[in-house]
Amino acid sequence: MKLKGSCHCGGVRFEVESSHPCPFNRCYCSVCRKTAGGGGYAINLAANNGTLKVSGGEHITIYHAIINGKPSPAERHFCKLCASALWVYDPRWPELIHPFASAIDSDLPIPPEKTHLMIDSKAGWVEIDEKPNDKCFSQYPRESIADWHERLNLTSAGS
Numbered sequence: 001m002k003l004k005g006s007c008h009c010g011g012v013r014f015e016v017e018s019s020h021p022c023p024f025n026r027c028y029c030s031v032c033r034k035t036a037g038g039g040g041y042a043i044n045l046a047a048n049n050g051t052l053k054v055s056g057g058e059h060i061t062i063y064h065a066i067i068n069g070k071p072s073p074a075e076r077h078f079c080k081l082c083a084s085a086l087w088v089y090d091p092r093w094p095e096l097i098h099p100f101a102s103a104i105d106s107d108l109p110i111p112p113e114k115t116h117l118m119i120d121s122k123a124g125w126v127e128i129d130e131k132p133n134d135k136c137f138s139q140y141p142r143e144s145i146a147d148w149h150e151r152l153n154l155t156s157a158g159s
């Protein structure tokens with residue numbers, strides 16, 4: 001499906017095709033929590049970087065988090081006018097971008113189960129709203145966003 005997204009001030013708009021648009025993946029890491037996580041977690045989607053179209057790209061700034069003393073190669077794209085987190089791009093997986101569900105304006109499907117990841121980094125005040133069939137991981141799960149959609153037969157048609 002086509003995902004349309006924007007920052008809060010409207011300076012940046014983007015669209016991108018995604019076969020894996022279910023917002024099931026809640027990341028409790030400190031970077032997501034501090035830069036994008038209103039609930040103590042951020043929700044990462046996966047989309048096809050080759051289809052990304054951006055307007056207002058001049059308003060985008062990139063943050064490289066320092067992880068274990070070194071800048072992470074992952075690029076966290078955000079709007080420098082309003083600070084909205086937009087997506088993560090990592091040159092180690094150049095075919096993908098990971099838009100934050102919070103930046104998406106299109107109607108996303110409701111996930112039948114969720115994955116809670118990076119729980120070792122969770123803040124103490126954050127309670128995990130764990131439903132039946134949800135899965136919890138202290139770090140990253142082995143199951144990718146694409147694998148999750150395949151397992152639940154939720155891969156979206158088109159690109």
Ligand SMILES: [Zn+2]
Binds near residue numbers: 008011079081084
């Ligand atoms: Zn903005």
